[in-house]
Amino acid sequence: MQRTVHELKCFGSRPGEGNAALVVLGDASSEAQRQDFARAQNRSACVFVDAVAPADGGGAAAQDALFVLDYYYPHMRSPLCLHATLAAARVLLREHGAPLAVRTALRGQLLHVSERGTDVFVRLQRQPTPDVVIPPDLPAALLGQPSLRLASAPAIASVGSPKLLLELDSAAALQALRPDLARIAAWGKEHGVSGCYAYARRGDGSFEGRNFNHLDPALEDSATGVAAGALTVHLGRALTLHQGAALGQPCVLRTELDGGRADGEHILIGGAAAFLRPH
Numbered sequence: 001m002q003r004t005v006h007e008l009k010c011f012g013s014r015p016g017e018g019n020a021a022l023v024v025l026g027d028a029s030s031e032a033q034r035q036d037f038a039r040a041q042n043r044s045a046c047v048f049v050d051a052v053a054p055a056d057g058g059g060a061a062a063q064d065a066l067f068v069l070d071y072y073y074p075h076m077r078s079p080l081c082l083h084a085t086l087a088a089a090r091v092l093l094r095e096h097g098a099p100l101a102v103r104t105a106l107r108g109q110l111l112h113v114s115e116r117g118t119d120v121f122v123r124l125q126r127q128p129t130p131d132v133v134i135p136p137d138l139p140a141a142l143l144g145q146p147s148l149r150l151a152s153a154p155a156i157a158s159v160g161s162p163k164l165l166l167e168l169d170s171a172a173a174l175q176a177l178r179p180d181l182a183r184i185a186a187w188g189k190e191h192g193v194s195g196c197y198a199y200a201r202r203g204d205g206s207f208e209g210r211n212f213n214h215l216d217p218a219l220e221d222s223a224t225g226v227a228a229g230a231l232t233v234h235l236g237r238a239l240t241l242h243q244g245a246a247l248g249q250p251c252v253l254r255t256e257l258d259g260g261r262a263d264g265e266h267i268l269i270g271g272a273a274a275f276l277r278p279h
Contacts, residue, residue: 003027007043008087011223011243011251011271018251018272019223019244021087022046031077038072044221046072047084049092050105067092070105075215078194079106080160082225082269086120089113090273093120109160121270122225123258126233127158130192139166142187142196142212143179151200156193159229159267163211164188164196171208174200175246179212188213197227199241206240207231222249225269229255232269236262 003026012018020043027048029037038046048070069088071078085102092100092113099114112123134156140148143166151167168174177198188195195213202208209231211224222244232239232255244251251271258266 006087006091007276008090008273009249009276010083010086010273011225011253012274013242013250013252013272015274016276017249018274019044019083019221019249020276021081021084023084023087023091024048025091034070034072035077039074042074044073044219045078045081045084047081047088048072048105049088052103065101065103065110066096067100067102068105069102069111073214074219077106078161080104080109080226082122082229083221083223085111085113085122086225086271086273089115089120089122090275104160107160116270118272119254119270120273121256121268123266123268124159124229125265126229126267127160127162129156129158129162132156132191132193134164138187139196141180142166142184143177143198145177155234157230157234159226159233159269161194161226161230162192163227163230164193165227165231165234166196166198168198168200171200171202174198174208174210177210181212181215181217184212185215194226197224197231199231202242206242208242210243220247222247223251223253223271225253225271228253229267229269231255232257232267 006023009018022043050068071081101112103110134154151169155165197211199209211221211227228241239255241253253271256268
């Protein structure tokens, strides 16, 4: 199969907006080559789609999933990236129909993807989190705000990539943040946490958030699906989450509790996924 690259914008609130992802099919390159490719593209994420061979593994995930998704940010390989999953799902569902099962390359996490109107949804399980003590002064130090007072206690939650969740008291305070990205990265690497997600409640009942996981401020995500999932698990409720407007790419992420139960194992994360152009 000849290598094909598609570019999509995901979670955008309007056509042509959202978080960019490249979907790469028919690629047989090494992990190092894939990382070099992702670094050179300067997109927030690239996902390489590998077909599952009939003799691959033999476990439940191998039997159920038709494709493996291998995620790369410009600076690292990732166990899971939800906006890249939406992008890959849109490409695969166009060819193979829905519903469809895929699994992740690093951890073999099973994901089910489907379409609902113009949106794509990913169904996945909540995941265990590292046992980490969060010192009282840590959030202020990470966010670069010595006098910071959080609106609620910090928490760590995960749907495949653990996030430190920090609630601020207003959207204005959220957008004013200038965090210590190097310190966030170092702390996260030490404790097995994939950056921190700061969020605030909006007057209309929805939420607004920012994700801090990249060392370069210019690479801040305009949408972070794994964080939306982690926040859903933490709060135990369906969410409408806004992100990226201050970056010029306004996004809306929607989550649901599968079966409506706050203590259920599965959640759904969804939003728009639109093609820009084939490469």
